[in-house]
Amino acid sequence: MSEAISKEAFQALIDRAGLTLTPPQFDELRIAYGYLQAMRERVRKPRGYDAEPAHIFKPAER
Amino acid sequence: MSAESTPQSPITIDMKLAEYGLKAGPETLESLKGAVADLQTAAKNICKPRSYLEEPVHALRLWKK
Amino acid sequence: MAEPLPFMTITALSKAIASKALSPVELTQTLLDRVDQYDGVTNAFIEVTAELALKAARKAESEVMNGLSRGPLHGIPVGLKDIIDLAGYRTTAHSHQLIDNWVKEDAVVTAKLKEAGAIILGKLSTHEFAMGGPSFDLPFPPARNPWNREHFSGGSSSGSGAAVAAGFMPAALGTDTGGSIRLPAAFCGIVGLKPTYGLVSRRGVLPLSQSLDHIGPMTWTVEDNALLLDVLAGHDPLDPASADRPYVSASAGIHGGVKGLRVAYLPSLGAEAGASDEVMKGVAHVAETLKSLGAIVEEVTLPPLMDFASCGNMILSSEAFAIHEPNIRQRPEKYGEILRDRLFLAGFVHASDYVHAMKMRGELVATVAKVMRTYDVIICASAATPAPKIKEMPKFGLYTKPPLTFPFNVTGMPSLSMCCGYSASGLPLAVQIAGHAFEEATVYRVAQAYEATTTWRSRRPDLDAGLKALAA
Numbered sequence: 136m137s138e139a140i141s142k143e144a145f146q147a148l149i150d151r152a153g154l155t156l157t158p159p160q161f162d163e164l165r166i167a168y169g170y171l172q173a174m175r176e177r178v179r180k181p182r183g184y185d186a187e188p189a190h191i192f193k194p195a196e197r
Numbered sequence: 198m199s200a201e202s203t204p205q206s207p208i209t210i211d212m213k214l215a216e217y218g219l220k221a222g223p224e225t226l227e228s229l230k231g232a233v234a235d236l237q238t239a240a241k242n243i244c245k246p247r248s249y250l251e252e253p254v255h256a257l258r259l260w261k262k
Numbered sequence: 263m264a265e266p267l268p269f270m271t272i273t274a275l276s277k278a279i280a281s282k283a284l285s286p287v288e289l290t291q292t293l294l295d296r297v298d299q300y301d302g303v304t305n306a307f308i309e310v311t312a313e314l315a316l317k318a319a320r321k322a323e324s325e326v327m328n329g330l331s332r333g334p335l336h337g338i339p340v341g342l343k344d345i346i347d348l349a350g351y352r353t354t355a356h357s358h359q360l361i362d363n364w365v366k367e368d369a370v371v372t373a374k375l376k377e378a379g380a381i382i383l384g385k386l387s388t389h390e391f392a393m394g395g396p397s398f399d400l401p402f403p404p405a406r407n408p409w410n411r412e413h414f415s416g417g418s419s420s421g422s423g424a425a426v427a428a429g430f431m432p433a434a435l436g437t438d439t440g441g442s443i444r445l446p447a448a449f450c451g452i453v454g455l456k457p458t459y460g461l462v463s464r465r466g467v468l469p470l471s472q473s474l475d476h477i478g479p480m481t482w483t484v485e486d487n488a489l490l491l492d493v494l495a496g497h498d499p500l501d502p503a504s505a506d507r508p509y510v511s512a513s514a515g516i517h518g519g520v521k522g523l524r525v526a527y528l529p530s531l532g533a534e535a536g537a538s539d540e541v542m543k544g545v546a547h548v549a550e551t552l553k554s555l556g557a558i559v560e561e562v563t564l565p566p567l568m569d570f571a572s573c574g575n576m577i578l579s580s581e582a583f584a585i586h587e588p589n590i591r592q593r594p595e596k597y598g599e600i601l602r603d604r605l606f607l608a609g610f611v612h613a614s615d616y617v618h619a620m621k622m623r624g625e626l627v628a629t630v631a632k633v634m635r636t637y638d639v640i641i642c643a644s645a646a647t648p649a650p651k652i653k654e655m656p657k658f659g660l661y662t663k664p665p666l667t668f669p670f671n672v673t674g675m676p677s678l679s680m681c682c683g684y685s686a687s688g689l690p691l692a693v694q695i696a697g698h699a700f701e702e703a704t705v706y707r708v709a710q711a712y713e714a715t716t717t718w719r720s721r722r723p724d725l726d727a728g729l730k731a732l733a734a
Binding site: 144147148150151189190191192 | 208212213215216254255256257258259
């Protein structure tokens, strides 16, 4: 697992997400962010340019 | 939220870039200011009240017919 | 009628109703009385729709008496997880946010049940918006496990699992985004099926994560489950995810046996999650039983559980946060603590994480399909342990202890959880049986063959003991 995110960097994430946290929530979620970061690292791996997401967009037909 | 909540701070462009593992020199940062403001406006425009039941336009197709 | 009404299967009740030996009104009133007497043990209900139920029961009775048959669900009481719309009633999602959310139209699945003659007995407890729970700071208490009310009934279809096991109704609907049908089925010792993605319409059901959400039946027996799926399945042109393909009855060949079927046995999934010896032995016994019945059973492996969980969580978090974004920013105090904090964490996922996860999803689908090329079904544990204590559920368990059910939400394959024994402490153990997309019939065949060899269906929770525990 990657290192714990700094308080400053975590505050920036909170601000970007538009959230307002109490100090206890801040501390609890900063720890939980490590779990999310570990999963993020699993999902992000080298892929070819042609790797398609599982979603498709279907335009309206006449 | 109470007054004890963490204050929202203005997020600088370099902090935003750092979040994605990106770095830029002072000139680039300056040139991005206008674009970032436009992006924020666009993001605000698309984030509006919607019914819980509204579907995204893309659909998952794991299986062929 | 050998068994008391609350413990009879749909198959048996249906025969009794069709032969006019049993009135749907008598059945409905018996179950309403039972709910009144015992739901303090389980908190399975958010709302009992007694008036609606009795009206529907009288109609069903009249139709049967006049020779009209609507099929096996005619006159059968069922419950709805309270994120599924029922016209004229609230859909609260167990949340202060939607405490006054009165709806005018039925969800597609509700309408299908009514058309089949089923009687809606009530709206059932859920995790808040199918994501936050078990919570003690919501407008309704969390559902409790009828086998031991100090224990969790599973989530998020918590009330559905508890209600069926408690004998309040022979069937209920649940929804499943990471395991929310199969986990309550596992912890409450019943049968729960997450169908293939796209087989059952999601229209009129509050979403958690649109590309992972499924609606499915929860019942006491395998055959009953298939009877419900036959009613629920089918193309809905107004649901963008609905599969436009003919539906083949899942119940028709259910007694076909497993001779010659190829079963992939996946003990590594449970081992990876640190499953208890009781769980591992229970699932191994299912594999041995299927082998003794003529199936070809071979051990296989899949990618790590954490790969599925990471992929699923990035998708679930992104889609759920987008749904709740305005409210979590403007009215966070209207959410319970658990959902609020889970949504806060979900807010940190990037757009590109989501796209990466969607690419990974395609890869995982392909990898599992390759493993499954030579097999008909895959069997593994439904949960690593029997039901944990309700007060010991971790807030971020989806990250730290991902459910063993998540892989099949990611792949969209049908997956069923059923009882495979009981722990020394008297709590149910469960096995998961997953199949190829749109091959629910095969999943049911295997499940039915196993169920027929066991005596697990003869045990029920002792609700009088639950009442005593409640009084104490």
